[in-house]
Amino acid sequence: MxxxxxxxxxxxxxxxxxxxxxxxxxxxxxxxxxxxxxxxxxxxxxxxxxxxxxxxxxxxxxxxxxxxxxxxxxxxxxxxxxxxxxxxxxEGEPILVIEDGKVLENNLKRIRYNIDEITVLLRQNNCLSPEDVAYGILEMNGKLSVFKKTEKNTVTLKDLNIKAKAESIPTEIIIGGQVIYENLKKKNLSGKDLMNKLRAYGVKRTEEVMYATIDENGKMYVDKYHDKLKNNIDFSEDNKRV
Structure with a gap:
């Protein structure tokens, strides 16, 4: 007792x-x-x-x-x-991980995040692709603050009383330079078809691509390892761009 x-x-x-x-x-x-x-x-x-x-x-x-x-x-x-x-x-500091639709791979490496984790955070912000993002900032608490591009936030189809097809989740076809052939096959695409599409983005080899997706309409999103960004925004003194 x-x-x-x-x-x-x-x-x-x-x-x-x-x-x-x-x-x-x-x-x-x-x-x-x-x-x-x-x-x-x-x-x-x-x-x-x-x-x-x-x-x-x-x-x-x-x-x-x-x-x-x-x-x-x-x-x-x-x-x-x-x-x-x-x-x-x-406590750390916020890290810029997406700029002008481009994923900043070096910053991801610094915080030990991979593209899959970033895409999960994007979907939690009602964003299906990095292409729609002007700035994506990973906060100190692990949440992603998403600022969409201007054209994605102005007039919506609902404002114009126009009905549109629902957006579908894009299919991942390249992650880290590696082709996901199973997804490619589901889209009825061959390796040759993929390379033909990639050439339109200035890609000669799949190893140049960090992340690529394709939607139901055949529209592709391609993020290369070496992004050529026009702006040089000093978001934080420790953030680096590639």
């Missing part, structure tokens, strides 16, 4: 301690989960779980560790608010 009573007391202590600390630190732990907050959340939970279940009379040691970790997190948060350089180290 004494054993269960100790567990109940320690669990209540851990629960209210972590609730108080989280409320004290603010809403960022919940609303904007960066790598920094993610690590903090895991550590808070680990210490609290140990505090709730440890029966070796180490309650105060674990409780002290929990409070100390909370204080350190609070101090780091205050420093981050006042010092941008420190904030960049602890």
């Amino acid at each position: 004494k054993l269960y009573l100790e567990i109940i007391i320690q669990t209540f202590l851990a629960f209210f301690a972590i609730l108080f600390i989280t409320r004290l630190l603010g809403r960022q732990q919940v609303a904007q989960l960066t790598f920094y907050e993610y690590i903090n959340g895991i550590t808070f939970g680990s210490i609290a779980a140990t505090l709730a279940t440890d029966l070796d009379n180490n309650t105060m040691q674990h409780f002290t560790g929990l409070i100390l970790f909370g204080l350190l997190t609070g101090v780091f948060s205050l420093i981050s608010l006042k010092n941008r350089s420190f904030r960049k180290v602890t």
Whole structure:
């Protein structure tokens, strides 16, 4: 009976301690989960779980560790608010991953993202292709902010009372320079047909293409490894373009 009573007391202590600390630190732990907050959340939970279940009379040691970790997190948060350089180290910074319909491969490598992960984030923003995107910015919390091209945001067919065919999800035919022959076959295209289409985009070899899709109407989207972008926008001092 004494054993269960100790567990109940320690669990209540851990629960209210972590609730108080989280409320004290603010809403960022919940609303904007960066790598920094993610690590903090895991550590808070680990210490609290140990505090709730440890029966070796180490309650105060674990409780002290929990409070100390909370204080350190609070101090780091205050420093981050006042010092941008420190904030960049602890929380990171937004990364430009798409510009003018072109995927910036070097920036993807820096953040260890692949094209499949980017296309998932695009679909979550109601965007089926990078071609429609003026700027795609991967935020510190892992979400993708999408700014569509002007022509995609002005007058819509609905505004003009015109009915149009629903857009279909494009079929991926090249990823990382490799042809997906199964998808090519579904589109009734041969390797020769593919190369003929790619030549219209200035492509001589499939290895030059980072990502390519084709829709139901036969329209292709092609993103080469070496993009020739006209503008040189300094979104962040660490972002590089290729």
